Each structure stands twice: as structure tokens, then as C-alpha cells.
Amino acid sequence: MRASSTSLLLWSIGSAVLGLTKSCPIADTSIIAHTGTPVGTEEVVDGVTLYVSKPGCKAPKVGVVYLTDVFGIQLAENKLLADSFARAGYLTVAPDLFNGTPAPSDLNDPTFNTTAFLAAHGPDVADPLIAKAIAYLRAAGVDKVAATGYCYGGRYAFRSVAEGKGADAAFAAHPSLLEDGEILTIAGPASVAAAETDSLMPPARRAQIEALLANTTQPYQVSLYSGTQHGFGVRANVSDPEQKFGKESAFFQAVRWFEAWV
Template identity: 65%
Template sequence: MISMRSSLSALLLWSVVPLIPVASAGECSYGDIPQIIAHTGEPVGREEKYNGVNLYISEPGCENPKVGVLYLTDVFGIQLLENKLLADSFARAGFLVVAPDLFDGEPAPADFGTPGFNITDFILKHGPNATDPIVDVGLAYLGETGVDKIAATGYCFGGRYAFRLLAAGKGVDAAFAAHPSLLEDREITAVTNPISVAAAESDTTMSPERRSQIEALLADTKKPYQVNLYSGTSHGFGVRANVSDPQQKFGKESAFSQAVRWFEAWAGGAL
């Protein structure tokens, strides 16, 4: 089962079939959420260098997308297959998707126990001073594409930066963050546009107490917000869920649906 606390009504359960083409020539518009999320397969986007930053770009199969999505990864970066597949899934929802390489080709290894790797040192090396300029390059690329609105979606490490992009003057119209880590109170209270959060039941970076604090801080902003809690999930489920587990699969797919619906409502999305 799934437990949700939200400022919006609960999302409808929807079936998901990977890699079904749904876009056609014309405007990026759909009546219902398409069956588009891919858990396996080959990425369909491309990598491109822009202002010194490598970007993974995935385009919708329709003309003139109105909304761009800045995809901010977890510590495993755009090199992780699941990140590319999820970016492609947002593109199949009708969004132009840009994912900057937040770690300049050197993301965290899949195994944190890899000899020579220290997660604390890694996080210190990639703090806001190093990461914000990279995020801004991705934002600048989207700004030159002609999209009308920009949304941000962030996962774990990237979730913090999705929040940061909602500060005044950043130019992002709405954001979604799945199990954000390292999030500071001042980054929450600074949001000036709608934010949606997908939280894991088991997450050392967001305990139940911290989740309640985040909800209270969001309420104080007086901006639209949503916090959904998914049972049977742990930190990272929004990208790296074990899809052989029904609860984790449902959580990942529903978090994706949550983001698409949020962008539809608050960024004038494709649907």
C-alpha cells in the first residue's frame, strides 16, 4: 500500500508500459498521462557540450515543446543508465529535457565501498559553490531553446538544487524533488514557486521528524506544495528502485507521475 500526505488529492493509480511511443508531430499535448516510463532499454537522448559543461539532452517527439525540464541527478550522475532513461521518460511526456553533468565526468561509484572513494570528501568537493554554476549552465541552455516555462526535477543530491532553483530570480516556475538530501532550512523557506516532494518511508537523510519539519517550513512559504510518502521504499527509489518489488516499482512510477502532474499544473505542462 501507499501512504500519502499531500496538499493535493491523491494521485490515481495508472499502469505503466516501458518504451511506448506516444508523441506525434504537432503540439506537445496529451489528454492523459501516457504510458512512458522506462526501467530498462537503451537511452535515446544525446550528449552535447555547452559552455564547458556536458549535457544529456532528450527531446520530445513533438513540435514546439512549451516546457523545458532541468533534470538534476543523484550522485551517480548522467552516467547512470537509470538517470538517462528517466530523463527520456520526461521527454516522452512532452518536455524538452536537459540534464547537466554535475560531476564533470567523475560521479560517485555504484559501490560507496570502492577503494579510494570517500563519500564525505565527494560531497564537500561538490558543494553549492561548485554545483550552482553547472546547474546554471543547464538553465541557460534551456533558456535559449525558446520554451515558455522551465521546471526542475531533482533526485537525492539533485533534489537540493531543485529547491535552490525556486529562489527569487532563478527563473524556474515549478520543481519536483525526490528524497532530497542535504537540504537546508533556508533553502526551503526561500522558495517562491510551487514545489512537490516524493519521500521514502526509509531514508536516513529525511527522517519522519525531518519530513515534518520540511512540511511545516513549506506551509510557512504560502506557496503551493505537496509532500507524498511512499511505503515500502528507501532513499533513491525515484531513480534506482528495485522494480521486481511491487511496492518499489509502484513508488518509482507514481513519483514520476507526481512530477509530471505537478509540472502540468504549475508550469503549464504538456498534458
Template identity: 40%
Template sequence: MASNPPGKCCTTGFKHEGTPTGKVVKVAGKWDAYVASPPADKAHKDVAILYIPDIFGIWQNSQLLADQFASDGYYTMVIDILNGDPLTLDQFGTVDLPKYIEQGSTGDNPHNPPAIDPIVKAAIKALKEEHGVKKIGSVGYCFGAKYLARQFHKGAGIDVGFFAHPSFVSEDELAAICGPLSIAAAETDSIFPVDMRYKSEEILKKTALPYQINLFSGVTHGFAVRCDLSDRVQKFAKEQAYCQAVAWFNQYLL
């Protein structure tokens, strides 16, 4: 593994304040997606960001982040990889994560590669065919990073990637990426610990592709999406991780 499977830290965090300004649409007539459009005078032509979320899916924090990417000129789509079955913050400590991933909350709605890969592929297809997008940058937060990696190979449609505190990414998936990848990591993270960061660096060196790994002190797994914004250290790290992603896309996607 280049990062460990999701753990309890994947189900903790804080809901952020704000009013999302995007809208919910259907992808392939089946799956929900939240889309945020940039102002016409700032829009980057022919590119978009595919946001692959953590196990909280489409919720307040992911919507606000999508709106922020849109404010920086990127048409952004948050795809519901959980098929209407996200976890909520109040489920911390009550969910059997391995069981949830294999069966979902209802027992018949799995959240594993056979179930999620087609959803991500449909989102890529929709961006290209329905929105005329020629190049796709993708962000994968925690659980979503694995599914970014799985569609970040030649011919799959993702051109540039950004992970924040990735989980469940295999070494083979990371080695197979086909474009520039930036990673934001937390100092304290049992899912993406020091040895796996170093292993990921070794793998990325061998790809001979542009890569970046930024380490943020004073924060834990999940900080880039659901940190405590009343804590100055956490707030700064979250904001800088976002800036890292935008700078990466500005450099390699435009």
C-alpha cells in the same frame, strides 16, 4: 537542515534495463548534458524540465527517466553537476562521501555549491537562450535536490520543482523557494527522516505556495531512481513518484 547530508544509502541501487534515446550535448562549451526531446505531436511548447541528478550523474537510470519525461511531452535536460566525476554502483562502501563532495575523486574537482551552482545556472541559461524555453520545471533527486532548491528563488529561472528523497537541503534554502514544490519521500530514509519531513512541511506552509509531500511505504532512500524493479512494491512506488512529478508539472508548469 531540512534534510540530512548524503550517506551510504545514496550510493546504493539497481541499474535499470533499457536503451536511452536522447543525446549528449555541451552546455556553455564546458559541461555535459543529456537531452531528451518529445515527439513533435506531444511536445509542450515553451517549457522544459531541468533534471538535476544524484551522485550517479548522467547514467542509464537518469537517461531513461529523462526519456520518460520526454515521452510525456517535456523537453528534458539532465545536467552533469559532477563535472565528469560521478560515482558508480560498485563504489558502495568504498567512498568517503564528505571527502568526495569537497574534493571529488581526483582531489581537485569539488562537488560543493561553489562548483555546482555555476553549472546549474549555465543549464538554465542554455534552456532559455538556446532553446527558447519560457518556463522551467526542475526535478532534483537526492543530492540534486539541494541544487534545485538553490536556484528555485525569485529571478533564478526555475518556476516549478519536484524533489525525490532530498538530501543536504537547508532550511533557509527550502524557505526561499518561489514556486510550487512537490516532494516524494521514502518511509525508511535516514537522510530525510520523519522529523525533517514535518519540519519541511512547516516551512512550506509558511511560504504560502502550493506544495505536496507524498510518502511511499516499503521503500528506502533512492527509490525514485534506482529501486529494484523486480520488487512490486518498489516498482509501484517508483512509477507513482514519476506520475506525481508529471501531474505536478502538468498542473503548474503548463
């Protein structure tokens, strides 16, 4: 009974989202895909590999820059989620933030040095790549750009909505390494989807993020999903009803946020 109610709710939300995308009507109502073959293409633009997923309309007015977790555009779930944003009506571009060498699927691999990996892919490296992805979207003719980020990419969604960075609104699912100053300097609306269990954003840090957002002049939202862990926005176990609901609801949270503020 619970699964049936969940499905009905998500269908209703999905239908509402499609109805809101008036400038880019979409016939396909199967918005979010957890499995299957990605439908986007990879392009190399100004030295950066971009995963590009296009909506079913000819002239979308809003673009989404999709900022991945440490598993990069090489992870099928990241490509599928980018495709889902395209089905919602957005020209979606995900830059390869790790130049073809993302983190391994098993972060506990003894040969992988997480500290060194993150140090090698800090803002000095990531920001210029994201700027090129946003420039691609602008050159494609979109009027507005929304940034959506997951884990590692969540921090950069916030950075992308700072003054002069090019994005008009941000959504971040379970962001990691997000600094106070990066929250306080946002110049556009920001939404956060938080996991119940997240060592990188525990309850105390979540409360701090809420307080910092309240000290900005921008609209903000923080939503908490029970039964979820860090990474649920992309890599949820969709055989678990709570995790599936959390992943799908976080996706619709992002889309509704963009529809409201971009």
C-alpha cells in the same frame, strides 16, 4: 490481483498526464521506461556536458532541468528517467554535475570519501552548472522551466526555484542535505516524494520540511511511499511491486505537478 490494480491505476494516471500536455501531444503512451537504451544525446555547451532528451513535438513550451543523484548522467537509470520526461512532452536537459567523475556505484567502496566528494560539489560548483542548463532550455525557446531532482539533485531543485534562479516549479525525490533556508526562500511551487526508509530524511526531518513548506507562500506537496528506501525515485527494485509503484507514482507526481503549476 494487486499488481493488476497497480498497473491499471498507473495507466490511468499516465493517460491523464498525456491528455494534459495539450501544447505538446505525444503519440507514444509508454511514458516511463525502467530498462532499455537511452535515446537522448550528449552535448557540450559552454563547457558543460548536457544529456538532452527531446519530446516528439517540434516546439515544447516547457523544459525540465533534470538534476541527478550522485551517480550522475553516467547512470543509465538517470538517462532513462530523463527520456521519460521527454516522452511526457518536455524538452529535458540533465547537466553533468560531476564533470565526468560521479560517485561509484558502490558508495561503501573504502576508496571513496563521501564527505570529500560532497564538499567538492557544493552549491558554489553546482549552481553555475545548473544555471547553464536552464539557459540552454531558455535559448531553445521554452516559456517555462521545471526542476526535478533526486537525492543530491533534490536540494538543487529547491535552490533552482528560488528568486532569480530560473526555474518556475520544483519536484524533489528523497532530497538530501536540503537546508531550512533553501526551503523558506522558494519562489515557486515545490513537491516532494519521500521514502518510508531514508536515513537522510527520516520521519522527524520530513515533518520539519512539511512545516517549513507550510511557512512559505507557495503551493506545496509532500507524498510518502510505503515500502521504499532512499533512492527509489531512480534506482528502485522494480521487481518489488511496492518499489515499482513508488518509482512510477513519484514520476507521475512530478509530471502532474508540472502540468498544474508550470
